[in-house]
Amino acid sequence: MVQLSEKFAGMKPSATREILKVTSQPGMIAFAGGSPAVAAFPTEEVTRLSNEILTEDPVAALVYGVSEGYQPLRDTVKRWLKERENVGTDDDVVIITAGGTQVMDLSTRILVSEGDTVICEEPSFVGSLNCFRSHGLQLVGVPIDADGMNIEKLEEAIQAHPEAKFIYTIPNFQNPGGTTLSLEKRQKMLQLARDNDLVIIEDNPYGNLRVAGEDVPAIKSMDTDGTVIYAGSFSKILAPGIRVAYAVVPKAMAAAFTIAKQVSDVHTGVLNQMIVSRWFDEYDVNAHIEKIRGIYRKKLNLMCDCLDEYCPSIEYVRPQGGLFIWAKLPQGVDMLRYVKRLLDFKVAVVPGSSFMTDDTAPCDYIRLNFSTPSEDNIIKGVKAMGEVLKEFTE
Numbered sequence: 304m305v306q307l308s309e310k311f312a313g314m315k316p317s318a319t320r321e322i323l324k325v326t327s328q329p330g331m332i333a334f335a336g337g338s339p340a341v342a343a344f345p346t347e348e349v350t351r352l353s354n355e356i357l358t359e360d361p362v363a364a365l366v367y368g369v370s371e372g373y374q375p376l377r378d379t380v381k382r383w384l385k386e387r388e389n390v391g392t393d394d395d396v397v398i399i400t401a402g403g404t405q406v407m408d409l410s411t412r413i414l415v416s417e418g419d420t421v422i423c424e425e426p427s428f429v430g431s432l433n434c435f436r437s438h439g440l441q442l443v444g445v446p447i448d449a450d451g452m453n454i455e456k457l458e459e460a461i462q463a464h465p466e467a468k469f470i471y472t473i474p475n476f477q478n479p480g481g482t483t484l485s486l487e488k489r490q491k492m493l494q495l496a497r498d499n500d501l502v503i504i505e506d507n508p509y510g511n512l513r514v515a516g517e518d519v520p521a522i523k524s525m526d527t528d529g530t531v532i533y534a535g536s537f538s539k540i541l542a543p544g545i546r547v548a549y550a551v552v553p554k555a556m557a558a559a560f561t562i563a564k565q566v567s568d569v570h571t572g573v574l575n576q577m578i579v580s581r582w583f584d585e586y587d588v589n590a591h592i593e594k595i596r597g598i599y600r601k602k603l604n605l606m607c608d609c610l611d612e613y614c615p616s617i618e619y620v621r622p623q624g625g626l627f628i629w630a631k632l633p634q635g636v637d638m639l640r641y642v643k644r645l646l647d648f649k650v651a652v653v654p655g656s657s658f659m660t661d662d663t664a665p666c667d668y669i670r671l672n673f674s675t676p677s678e679d680n681i682i683k684g685v686k687a688m689g690e691v692l693k694e695f696t697e
Contacts, residue, residue: 328649332684335651336675337478337626340602343595343674344542345586352581356574364574370564371557372399372549373576379583380535380549387589388510389524390533396557398564401571403508403548406534407434407471409567410504410550413559415440415468422460422501423471424452426629426658426668428478431471431506443467444660447477449620451484454491461499469502470495474522475510476625479658479670483623489522496530508536508548511592513624514600529553537579539626540592545575599624599674606673606681613689616696628671629655636695638667644694648687 356364371377377397384390384397391397400406407430415421417439423432425444435442443464445457452472461467470492474484484492496503505522523533536548552560564570582588606628607621618631632638642654655668673681 330649332650332680332687333675334671334673334684335653336672338543338672338675339539339626340595340598340674343540343598345582345591348582348586349542349545349578352578352585353574356577356581364577366573368570368573368576370561370570372397372571373573373580376547376576376580376583377549379580383583383588384535384551388521390521391523391551392527394529394554395551396554396560398550398552398557398560399571399576400548400550400564401568402546403506403534403536403538404430404434405567406532406548406550407431407504407506409560409563410469410502410532411435411438411440412563412567413556414502420464420467421469421471422457422464422467423660424473424477424480425660426479426655427471427660428473428506429657432658432660435471442660447480447482449482451477451482451488452492454488454495457492458495461495461501465499467499467501469504471504471506472522473506473509475507475519476512476622476627478509478625479627479653479655479668480620480629481622481625481627482620482629483516483519486519489519490525493522493525493530497528501530503531504534505531506534508534508539509625510535511540512596512599512626514596514603516623523551529555532556540588540595541579541582545579547571547575547579596624599626602673602678602681603628605678606671606685609682609685610688613686614692616692617688626672626674628673630669630671632667632669633692633696634667636667636692638669641691641695642669644691645688648691650684650687650691652688 376399381391381397411434420441420443421435422443422445425446443460445460446453451474474489476483503522523531533551537545610617616633619628622628632641639654642652645652653670655670656662656666659666676684
């Protein structure tokens with residue numbers, strides 16, 4: 304009998320991925336997904352660019368590439384981030400990765416050893432939590448408030464765990480919490496990291512999906528001493544199937560990061576990188592972002608309005624962007640039973656326990672995705688949520 308390693312023997316599949324298997328059933332309303340809206344995909348542009356590349360220079364797209372990434376794309380990302388977010392200095396290196404979660408994997412490989420401790424938001428993105436678990440790390444969760452991670456609790460966690468190696472945060476429209484870390488908290492987090500020799504991994508896949516409020520400077524934009532690794536992705540503004548993302552890494556870490564990339568997948572797919580690079584060259588990417596923000600603004604507002612009307616006992620922080628709403632069920636409602644009962648009404652949501660450092664602890668939350676379902680299904684699905692809630696509360 305094959306024996307799994309100790310690290311993987313207790314690993315569980317992503318609840319989101321497992322629930323998505325159910326959403327393929329006919330008539331299922333998928334509030335459990337995490338994909339961008341299909342209407343936001345620039346399909347015609349990607350088709351034209353793919354044909355153009357494979358007609359003009361197919362060999363360049365089909366051979367091995369450089370581990371750090373396709374140089375024209377690296378240059379474009381560096382310039383774009385500087386112009387748009389003031390992210391990156393001469394002491395930083397841009398490295399192209401195969402999706403945003405790979406940044407977490409490579410960062411973990413170079414920063415920590417098995418058994419080490421990392422500090423993360425509670426709740427947090429299950430993909431990153433599982434990544435950390437797969438490396439045998441101890442997770443210390445810090446609760447989030449309406450304006451992001453609770454800094455007092457973060458300071459307590461650092462004092463209680465001086466052995467911790469890094470802080471993981473999703474500052475913009477957090478997944479699953481939907482919250483945005485305030486400027487004051489970003490500044491305090493950076494100072495705490497500096498004072499305690501911690502690295503910050505700033506995961507920002509949703510930052511370009513702001514639909515309300517004002518932009519908040521990236522933590523990386525305030526980084527003058529190589530404290531922050533910054534992760535971004537084209538999954539949410541171009542297409543998730545492209546699997547092209549990037550890390551902005553301090554030069555001191557870049558060589559190790561590249562080696563970790565080489566033993567992971569050698570390099571990100573060259574064709575996909577070339578598509579993204581030419582997309583920037585031949586189209587107005589910022590105009591595209593404004594267009595898709597309109598799609599998400601309408602869907603987000605619709606779901607919030609429906610929650611207010613049909614599920615007034617559910618509490619949530621209204622996100623200023625992103626793809627998710629973190630919904631707290633009324634006291635006394637068994638969250639897991641509620642999630643299972645919704646499936647009888649052809650509505651799939653993700654149990655909030657999936658996003659906790661201890662997924663066996665009691666949890667009153669569910670995560671709702673508003674980008675994937677149609678507007679009609681948003682209305683229909685939230686109505687069903689309200690009807691099921693009555694079964695549990697009346």
